[in-house]
Amino acid sequence: MATHDRKLAAHLARRAGFGATPDELDYYESMAYEDLVDHFLDRESIDHVTDDMIYRRHPNIHAQLTHNPMHWAYRMLTTNSPLEEKISLFWHGIFATAEPKINNFGAINNQITMFRDKGLEKFDDILIELSKDPAMIVWLDNQTNHKNEINENYGREILELFSMGVGNYTEQDIKECARAFTGWTIKNSEYMALMGNKDSIWPYGRIFWHFEYDETDHDGGEKTFLGETGNFNGDDIIRIICKQEATAQFVSRHIYNYFVADEVPVPQWGHVPPKDPDAINKLSQAYRESDYSIREMLRFLFNSDFFKQSRFTRIKSPAEFIVNTLRYTNEFNVIDGADSTVYQVMEESGFMGQKLTNPPSVEGWHTGEEWITSGSLVDRVNFASKYITDLANPGVEKMVARVGESINAETSPTELVDKCIAILGELEVSPDTYDSLMTIAEHAHSVDGNFTSKPEPIITKAFQIISSSKEFQLC
Amino acid sequence: MQYVKSIGLNSNQQIGRGFNHPYDIAFSENNRIYVLNRMYPQSTDGIRVQICDFDDEWYGEFGHGPGDTNDKFLVPVCIDFNDEEKLYVTDESHHQIKIFDKDGSFLEAWGRNTSKITSLEAPSGICFDSDGNALVVQQFKGTVLRISNDGNILQTFGEPGSEPGELNLPWGICTDTEDNIYVADWRNDRIQKFDSDGKFIQNFGEPGSGEGQLSRPSSVAVADDGRVIVADWGNERVQIFDKNGSFQTILQGEATLSKWASEWLDVNQDELNARHTADLAIKTLPSHLNTPYHKASQTEHIFWGPVSVKIDKTQLLYVTEHSRHRIQIFDLK
Known part of the structure; x- marks a missing residue:
């Protein structure tokens, strides 16, 4: 592919990031396309507005007392490594965890940080981190999944929504999966879950959560899962999940939907074939050949013809739309303690249909044309028009x-x-x-x-x- | 260094007893504690000064924000009494110093949109020298102003930078018994000491998390015996140096339930009972959470957001934590 293609660089910047300012495009255009792909995927020097400045001006973000992803927003708006944030948004849409149930914004913020840190790594590693994530544990009640009384919630969703999709496992597999994840809980689970249920900030503010493995509450007995038998623990289950072809196809279709072109909503995947089956098969091959590496799947994808030919085939999600617009205005590198714009724009994303950290269900958001309603379109137009015409920015x-x-x-x-x-x-x-x-x-x-x-x-x-x-x- | 007690309770209310991001405190002559309650931009009606005392009595509040009139707060940062019992509050967003009497009646304001010190920009720390002049940190300008009690600038010292005597986003300020001046040089991760005329004497501390190293110090206080107490904000701890700036010890915090906290739990028995089954003294964390911030966020009794250190006339040290919404008190004697 030709190098120094400004329009192609802009396309990559929209998909691997949140669009590019003219100055950024000048820089991107100076690079060969393949090098630009590597530039997005292999960042070594990451710059963004720093946490110390955010915390000094906004102690409520330090304490994570406000039910709003302001901390994440500052990162998305100011980072020079936007793919980290884009992949966090990707996983947040799939491993959809809603803060209003758990009422611990520190836990959800730590989950987003985990997506940022691990989101481009191997899928099995990501699933292990997810299974140990305190926000996910409480969101899907795994702290109540006990050795002698299983709760299937997480066991079911990791198969149905997070890795394989319906039709690729049995009800018995779900039970065995749940048994394997017994004992995967959080520290002080009873007290922490109660504070979350009551949205309690007393006596001394939130206490964030961390994973704890309770050996005494783990069912170490023999299990048969997806045709394999053994004394499986949770990480064994993930190893078995990740080698399934259904998982390769499932992850590939999600990646295609997010980075290439809008697909139908996930519940229809069982009976509606992919928009581009050949692309899904090639992505699945990259999944297997790279030992499940999301980074290498994306390297293949961004260099593929089907990606390069996919300009303007996706509808921006509300969060993408807002961040894309506001990165043009470049007004968030200097933080004012009195300024609540970041809070407000994240609320605005909710009005447009995507309140980050509050997905409508464990399925996440339906994407594509479902983002656009008469109301949300008016919100979008007013939002972009307001910020992109303001010369004070x-x-x-x-x-x-x-x-x-x-x-x-x-x-x-x-x-x-x-x-x-x-x-x-x-x-x-x-x-x-x-x-x-x-x-x-x-x-x-x-x-x-x-x-x-x-x-x-x-x-x-x-x-x-x-x-x-x-x-x-x-x- | 003996822990004495804790004062406070988180509150999300815009009036009444309980703190929401307390940022600094000051002591009146009659031993009352004035607590600057910062709140946040989405809940600015709760920005106020609350009055309590060591024995947990709560006396009231004043100065509700927000607003652009001079008696209102927008982003208050630091607070101190002068020797005439006038309470000075800096507001970094109004670019003002607001002055109240000890009963909370507004007296006057200096800075932007007033008739005095109109050039004042983003004030943060404030204290007083032995002549009753205010010493005010201007964080963006990297300077300290000495201001007479009638609102005239007498002196400016410091300049932005990282060399000795230069300041980068400084925050807190205090004096010692000899009128030497100490500034929490926030972004340079050090404490700078100036003599009573504002001439640079020394600095101590360097970036890091080891003993004697600092991460974004926000506040400094000096005991009568010369020990220098530093709110090592970014490391979520307090450090104590001797009068020469040599490291002595670290306080990590050891809060217990305050009277207000106990009273709240007494009427919320379900949480009290669940709390009794919990082990809140976290000993180990997963490796990716092994940072001062995460430790503090997961462990209730240690400092989280130790933003201000102040010493009363009996040599009790008060550490104000903006993210645990309380004040931990230690005996320096």
Whole structure:
């Protein structure tokens, strides 16, 4: 594939991250595409607004007392390693854990941190970390899964929703799986679960949770699971799960849905074939050949033709939409203790249909066209229009200046429109949107004869139209 | 160093007894403790100063935020009494110092949108020299202002940077019995000592988590015998240095139930009973949680967010924790 392809780099940045600012695209464009893929996947130097600054200005984030993923939001908005956050969002959508049941934001924040740290590693390692994750344990009640009285909840969901999908195991496999995960609990489970159930912050604030293996409550007896027999513990079960072809296909289809093109919701996967079966098979092969490495599956995917040809075939989730928009505004690197914008925009994501850390069920969110309703579309348009046209935001000011500096007395309306479209992430707009942009550009041009006397109003107006377009909803 | 007791209880209410992110305290002449309750931007109505005492009596509150009038708080940071029993509160977002009498009546404000010290920017720590002048840290400018009690700047010292005498996002400040000035040089991970004229004397501490090393110190206090107490905020602990800046010991915190906490549990027997079955003294954590922050977040009795250290006239040390919403008290004698 040709190197130095700005549009392809922008495509990768939208999928492996949250889009790219013009300055970022300048840098990405300077790299060969394969190197750019590696750049996203193999970051060594990660920079973002630091925790000490966040905590100094917002002690409520330090204590995680507010039911809102502000800490995660600061990372998504300021990191130079966006794939870490994108993969966290990916796993959060699959291993969907809702904080309102557990009422311990520290636990859910630690789960997100685990996704960030482990999310590109081997799938079996990820499942082991997930099975030890305190938020997941309490979310699916595994602290009540006892040696002499099993609770099948986690045993069922790890098979149905987290690894294989329905139809690939039996009810007996679920029971045996649950038996293997007995004793996988959290420290002080009774008191911690009670505080969570009561949303208690007393006497001295939240106490975060950590995993504890209770050997005395583990069923060490013989189990038969997916045709294998032994005195399996939870990690044995995960080893068996990960070598199943159903697991390879399941993980591959999720990755395709998130990084390539929208699929039908997961409950339909049993009877609706994949959009691109060949791509799923190739991803499954990468899964096996890399010993279940998510990073290597993505390296294969990002370099594949089916990925490169998939521009603007996904609808941005609300969180992707918000983070993508706000990374253009670049207003969150300096933190003001009085500023609650990050809190508000995360609430706004909820109004648009995706309240992070509060998925609608253990199934997570349904994606694709289901993100768009008449109400959510109005919210999206208003949101993007508000932030992307505000010259007080340093990122917007910089983009407007960059377009302004690139025009002269000879610049035509067509050239101005093209520059505005390009600076907002090399977007591709429909003829209707293009006509709307041309109408306002030609009008402005007809008034002054050129754009050089006062370019800011026409540029911000163009930004408003572009960010309000249906194409801006796509990535 | 003997632990004495804890004061406080978490509260999510915007009025009444109980703390929500306490940030600093000050002592009045009649031994009352004024607690700056920071709250957060989503619940700004609860920003206030509460008054209690060592014996857990609660006397009331004043100064509710938010608001842009000078008597309201937005992001209050530090608090101290001068020798006339006037209570000074810095507000880093209003860029002001707000002054109240000990009964909570607003007297005046200095800084932005006032008639005095209009150049004041993002004040944080505040204390007073023996002449009654305020010493105020400007965190972004990396300077300390000496301000007369009628609101005139007498002196500015320090400058931004990392060299000796330079400051990077400084936070707390205090003086010793000889009027030397100590500044918690937050982003340089050290304490800087200046003489009474503001001339640099020495610094101590370096980045790290070992003995004598500091991570983002937020507050400093000096005992009558010269020992320097540092809120080693980023390491979730308090460190004590001798008067020459040599490391002496670490306090990790050993909170017990306060009177208010006990009273709350007495009427919530289900939690009290579950609590009795729990082992809250965490001894080991999974390796990925082996950081000061995670240890503190998982272990109720140790410091979590030890943001302020203050010493009363009987040489009791008060450590205010913004994330455990309490004050742990130690006897320095």
